[in-house]
Each structure stands twice: as structure tokens, then as C-alpha cells.
Amino acid sequence: GAGVSQSPSNKVTEKGKDVELRCDPISGHTALYWYRQSLGQGLEFLIYFQGNSAPDKSGLPSDRFSAERTGGSVSTLTIQRTQQEDSAVYLCASSLGQGQGMINTEAFFGQGTRLTVV
Amino acid sequence: AQSVTQLDSHVSVSEGTPVLLRCNYSSSYSPSLFWYVQHPNKGLQLLLKYTSAATLVKGINGFEAEFKKSETSFHLTKPSAHMSDAAEYFCVVSPGPFGNEKLTFGTGTRLTIIP
Numbered sequence: 001g002a003g004v005s006q007s008p009s010n011k012v013t014e015k016g017k018d019v020e021l022r023c024d025p026i027s028g029h030t031a032l033y034w035y036r037q038s039l040g041q042g043l044e045f046l047i048y049f050q051g052n053s054a055p056d057k058s059g060l061p062s063d064r065f066s067a068e069r070t071g072g073s074v075s076t077l078t079i080q081r082t083q084q085e086d087s088a089v090y091l092c093a094s095s096l097g098q099g100q101g102m103i104n105t106e107a108f109f110g111q112g113t114r115l116t117v118v
Numbered sequence: 119a120q121s122v123t124q125l126d127s128h129v130s131v132s133e134g135t136p137v138l139l140r141c142n143y144s145s146s147y148s149p150s151l152f153w154y155v156q157h158p159n160k161g162l163q164l165l166l167k168y169t170s171a172a173t174l175v176k177g178i179n180g181f182e183a184e185f186k187k188s189e190t191s192f193h194l195t196k197p198s199a200h201m202s203d204a205a206e207y208f209c210v211v212s213p214g215p216f217g218n219e220k221l222t223f224g225t226g227t228r229l230t231i232i233p
Contacts, residue, residue: 033221043208048220056220091162095221106152107210107221109162 002026004110006092012116013082021077021113025094032075033107034067035091043091049075082117089114120145122211124224132232137181137196139227141209144190150212151192153183156226157205165207168192179203204231 005024013019025032034046045059049069060066064082069075079086093107125140143149153165166177173185179202183194192209209224 035223042206042226043223045220045223093162093221106164106167108164109154111161 004092004094004108006090006110006113008113009111010114010116012118015084015117016081018078018080019082019115021079021090021092021115023075023077023092023094023110025073025075025092026108027073029094029096029108030072031095031107032069033093033095034075034077035093036088037091037112038088046077046090079115082115084117087115087117120147120149120211120222122209122222122224124207124209124227126227127225128228128230130230130232131199133201134198137194137199137203137229139194139207139209139229141192141194141224142190143192143209143211145211151183151185152210152212153177153181153192153194154208154210155205156208162208165194199229199231201231201233204229 004026007022011019030051032049035043036046037043047054047060047067048056051072052069064080067075067077077090089112091109091112093109095107121144123142129139131137148170151168154162155165156162165181166175166183168175168185174182176182181194181196183192185192194207207227207229211222
């Protein structure tokens with residue numbers, strides 16, 4: 001597609017349930033990022049993929065959070081046993097990539113998934 | 119390692135007056151630098167970017183920023199604020215081409231425009 005696509009756009013789940021958030025990056029973009037933004041707050045880094053590998057997953061808040069990326073394209077962020085503090089907008093971004101002599105370009109953001117845990 | 123510091127969490131200016139949002143960075147490589155804007159309940163939009171070409175970068179909506187290596191700064195300016203400029207602004211640093219580090223976001227500056 002033309003831009004970064006995230007689904008679902010909104011998700012309401014009960015505390016304790018698992019959720020999966022999906023990100024379709026721009027075709028050809030090798031770098032993919034997940035961020036979290038709580039109400040009125042800045043961006044909290046979660047994880048970064050370069051291709052299918054994650055050089056930096058230092059931002060994942062707990063072992064309930066995991067992410068994978070397959071085929072160097074689609075990524076899924078999974079939150080197990082959701083808690084109310086997980087409620088936030090989860091943003092995905094992609095860029096052409098880093099390393100191997102590539103000039104870094106800007107990241108393009110999806111519209112986010114608004115997660116509400118009740 | 120790299121970092122970015124936005125020196126003001128909140129800036130208020132009157133409509134028609136200049137805007138200055140300050141950003142300092144630290145990077146082991148020659149960085150790329152970006153400013154993003156987020157309007158209320160909207161996604162993040164790129165305002166402008168610096169990638170080692172001209173040090174004065176012009177962006178959308180009349181904004182510009184100047185890369186100053188000696189001061190490790192990349193401040194965002196606009197000569198005359200408009201009500202529609204009210205938003206959250208993020209300064210972002212990206213490493214040079216041989217790095218393998220993530221984009222690093224500042225904590226954001228909320229710009230309020232006073233009528």
C-alpha cells in the first residue's frame with residue numbers, strides 16, 4: 001500500500017486477555033519500529049526491527065510483550081494477559097533502513113491502534 | 119549511543135509572533151535529524167529533515183530548522199505563529215549510514231498559540 005497500515009484501528013479488550021496488533025510497513029522498507037503513546041504523553045520506544053531481526057528490544061515493558069516480523073514485511077505486536085496500564089495508542093513506523101551504507105530517511109507512521117483494556 | 123533533548127516541554131506564543139522550539143542532540147556519527155508534528159488526535163507527520171545537505175532546512179507550513187554542528191542543535195523556528203500550529207512537536211535523531219541504532223525521539227514540546 002501507499003503508507004503504513006495498522007490494524008485494528010481500535011481494540012477494546014478485557015483485562016487478562018491476549019491481543020495482537022498488526023503493522024504492514026511500506027513495501028521495501030527494511031526498518032520497522034513500534035512505539036507506545038499514552039494519553040498526553042510522548043512516544044515510548046518498544047522495539048526496532050531491521051529486516052526480520054530485532055537489534056533493539058529494550059523498550060518492551062515486560063515479558064508479556066513480544067513482537068515478531070516475518071518476510072521482512074508484516075510485524076505483529078502481542079500483549080499477553082493485558083493490564084489496564086497497557087491502554088495506549090500503539091504506533092508503528094517504517095523507514096528505508098539503516099546500515100550497509102544506506103542514508104537514513106525519515107520514518108513513516110501509521111495511524112496507530114488505540115488499545116483500551118477494561 | 120545517541121540522544122536528543124528537547125529543552126522545553128511546553129511553549130506558548132501569541133498568534134503572529136515567532137516560534138522557537140529547541141532541540142539538542144548527541145550522536146557518535148554524522149546524524150540525520152527530523153522534526154515531526156502531531157496534532158490532537160492525529161498521526162505523526164514529518165515537518166522537515168536534515169540529511170547532511172544544506173544546514174538550513176525548510177519544511178511544510180512555513181517551518182524551518184538550522185543544523186548547527188558546533189552547538190549540536192537543530193532548533194525549529196517559524197516567523198509568525200498561526201492558530202493551526204498548536205500541536206506536539208518531536209525532534210528525532212537517526213544515526214549515520216553505518217550505524218545500527220534506532221530512531222531516537224525527544225520527549226516532545228507542546229506548542230500553544232494564544233489568540
